Amino acid sequence: MPATIGVFALQGDVREHLHALTNLGAEAIGVRRPAELARCDGLIIPGGESTTMYKLARTFELFEPLRERIAEGMPTFGTCAGMIMLAGEVLDGTADQETLGGLDITVRRNAFGRQVDSFEGPVAFDGFADPVHAVFIRAPWVDRAGEGVEVLARVEQGPATGRIVAVREGHLMATSFHPEVSGDDRIHRYFVDIVEQS
Ligand code: GLN
Secondary structure, eight states, rough: OOOEEEEOOOSOOOOHHHHHHHHOOOOOEEEHHHHHHTOOOEEESSSSSSSHHHHHHHTTTTTTHHHHHHHHHEEEEEEEEEHHHHHHHHOOTTTTTOOOEEEEEETTTTTTTSSSSSSEEEEEOOSSSSSSEEEEOOEEEEEOOOTTOEEEOOSSSTTTTTOOOEEEEETTTEEEOGGGGGTTHHHHHHHHHHHHHH
C-alpha cells in the first residue's frame, strides 16, 4: 500500500506538491478538514502566506488536529510559509501570528529583504550528490536552530551566505525554498522516505 500524504490545502501552492507526490507513487490528497487529515501518514504544508494559513486553519477547525498529529509524530514537511507554520518561534510575524510549532527553530519572515524578494540559485543539500536549484519567494530563513535540529542546507552566495534554509528534526523537515517548482523530485523523495520509514 502506498503511503497517503496530505497537502494542507486551505491556502498556498498545493497543486505542484500533489503532482510531485503522485509522481513518486504516493497517494496524495488535499487536506481541508480533519477527516482528510485523519487519513494521512504524512503531510506537506506548502508555500503561501503563513498569516492567512493559521487563520484559515483555525476557522476550519484544522489547527488543533494538525498540532496534535504533529506532536504525535506524523512526518510533516513545510516549505516557505510551511516552514514558518512548523517553527517554534517567528520573528517579524504579525502580533497575533500563531504557528503549529514542532521544530525547535526561530525563523525570520521575509528575511531576505525587499530588494531580494525572490531569487534562485544552487544550494548543496545534505546527502545529495549534486546541488538543488532553490527558488526563494519572500522566503524566511532560520535564525536559530536548536541542538536537536539537523541543518540540511545553507545559502551559498550573495548577502545571505551562510543562512540556514533547510532543516530536519526527527519526523519534521522544512525548507525556506520551493522544491515543488523546480521539477527536481529529490527533496520530495527524501520526505516520502521519512513517511515510509515511520
Ligand atoms: N512571506 C510568506 C509568509 O510569511 C511566505 C512566502 C512563501 O511561502 N512563498 O508566510
